[in-house]
Amino acid sequence: MLDNLRGMAVFASVVSHGSFSGSAREFGITTSAVSQQIRSLENDLGVVLLHRSTRKLSLTEAGESFYEAAKDVVNAAEQGRIRVNQLRDGLAGSLRVATTPELGVNHILPALSTWMAVHDDLSITYLTDNRYIDMIDERIDIAIRMSPSINDSSLSSHPLTDVRQVLVASPQYLRQHKEIQTPKDLADHQLISIEIMKDANQIDLSHTETGKKTRIKMASRIYTNNVFMATTLAKESHGLVRMLEKDIKKELESGELVEVLTGYQLPSFVLYAVTLNREQQPAKITRCLEILKKYFQAN
Numbered sequence: 001m002l003d004n005l006r007g008m009a010v011f012a013s014v015v016s017h018g019s020f021s022g023s024a025r026e027f028g029i030t031t032s033a034v035s036q037q038i039r040s041l042e043n044d045l046g047v048v049l050l051h052r053s054t055r056k057l058s059l060t061e062a063g064e065s066f067y068e069a070a071k072d073v074v075n076a077a078e079q080g081r082i083r084v085n086q087l088r089d090g091l092a093g094s095l096r097v098a099t100t101p102e103l104g105v106n107h108i109l110p111a112l113s114t115w116m117a118v119h120d121d122l123s124i125t126y127l128t129d130n131r132y133i134d135m136i137d138e139r140i141d142i143a144i145r146m147s148p149s150i151n152d153s154s155l156s157s158h159p160l161t162d163v164r165q166v167l168v169a170s171p172q173y174l175r176q177h178k179e180i181q182t183p184k185d186l187a188d189h190q191l192i193s194i195e196i197m198k199d200a201n202q203i204d205l206s207h208t209e210t211g212k213k214t215r216i217k218m219a220s221r222i223y224t225n226n227v228f229m230a231t232t233l234a235k236e237s238h239g240l241v242r243m244l245e246k247d248i249k250k251e252l253e254s255g256e257l258v259e260v261l262t263g264y265q266l267p268s269f270v271l272y273a274v275t276l277n278r279e280q281q282p283a284k285i286t287r288c289l290e291i292l293k294k295y296f297q298a299n
Contacts, residue, residue: 005077007041008070010034011049015067018057092121095284098135099144101128102227102247103271108144111295112288122284130196130225135276141285142292143274146244150272158273158289161296164245165266167203168257173237180260183214190239191218195225203242205264214264231257242266271296 013023020034027034042049049063059067099108104126116124127133127140135143135155150157174180178188183205193200203216222238224230227247234241235256251257273292275285 004041004044005073007037007044009074009077010037011041012067012070012074014038014050014057015059015063015070020057092119093282093284094123094125095142095288096125096127096138096140097142097144097288098127098129098133098138098140100130100146100227102244103144104128106249107246107295107299108292111292115288115291130227135274141275141282142288144292145272145274146269147272150274154277156275156277158275158293160271160273160292161246161299163269163271165242165268166245166248166252166259167240167242167261167266168234168248168252168259169240170235170237170256171258173234173239174258174260176237183216183261183264186216186218186240186261189218190222191220192230192233192239192241193220193223194227194230194241194243195223196227197242200242204267205261208263208265244269246271 010023010027013026014020014034017023017026020031020038024031024034038050045062045066047062047066048060049066051058051060097108108126112124116122127138133140133143144160146163178185180186180189183203186203191201191203201218201220203218205214205216206212207214218240220239222233224233227243230241231243231248231251233239234243235251240260245252248257252259273289275281275289
């Protein structure tokens with residue numbers, strides 16, 4: 001079938017140029033190679049397409065009919081090639097982005113909002129979920145992931161920013177409960193447990209100055225699988241919560257939530273934009289990555 005398609009293109013070119021030599025120049029092949037393509041096509045179809053003479057070429061009745069079909073196929077292939085080039089080099093087509101609901105609302109949408117408005121030929125789908133999304137199965141172009149590192153040879157990782165974890169509570173909660181001066185004091189407090197986190201009730205702390213590490217297992221009576229819910233519960237003074245600083249930036253700036261044990265650090269993560277590993281990325285993916293990097297560098 002593929003040989004026939006090339007033969008149809010050569011045949012249409014021969015008719016258009018009125019000679020084998022003109023077609024040979026167009027395709028950058030020899031005249032004898034053009035002749036062989038036409039002969040092979042005629043053998044496959046079982047008909048003669050061209051009358052050959054020393055002076056000129058002319059179409060047979062079958063050749064006239066087949067020429068119209070060949071032209072349509074060649075034109076369709078050319079339009080397909082143009083469209084593929086547009087998708088590769090232009091900001092058009094579809095773009096699928098996977099992120100968490102919190103990062104999506106608080107950061108990814110603000111980062112890409114103006115860019116989306118400018119490029120209205122681009123159709124964008126956001127998949128927001130806290131579960132791991134398979135990039136191939138879900139046809140994801142860019143996934144935003146939080147991890148110490150990305151160890152997958154099929155993926156390309158693009159670091160966006162470092163992200164701290166923080167232990168926070170509302171000012172009202174801290175006024176109403178026992179003061180927190182050292183990690184041991186956490187034993188007297190309740191943790192709002194976010195079950196999507198690994199070891200949700202385990203708090204690992206290192207002293208900022210000495211580096212001394214402490215591990216505390218906190219008690220919980222309130223559980224959720226949603227960061228927005230955990231944030232609201234903390235603001236309403238139902239306990240301490242361990243959060244990514246990026247997810248509660250507004251609450252920290254407004255004072256609705258305050259960090260406790262500021263002389264200690266929790267393990268930090270790197271926020272990555274992840275793409276499938278391939279030699280050439282479409283322009284829409286490359287440009288989107290540039291916008292995301294610029295946003296996180298500034299924020």
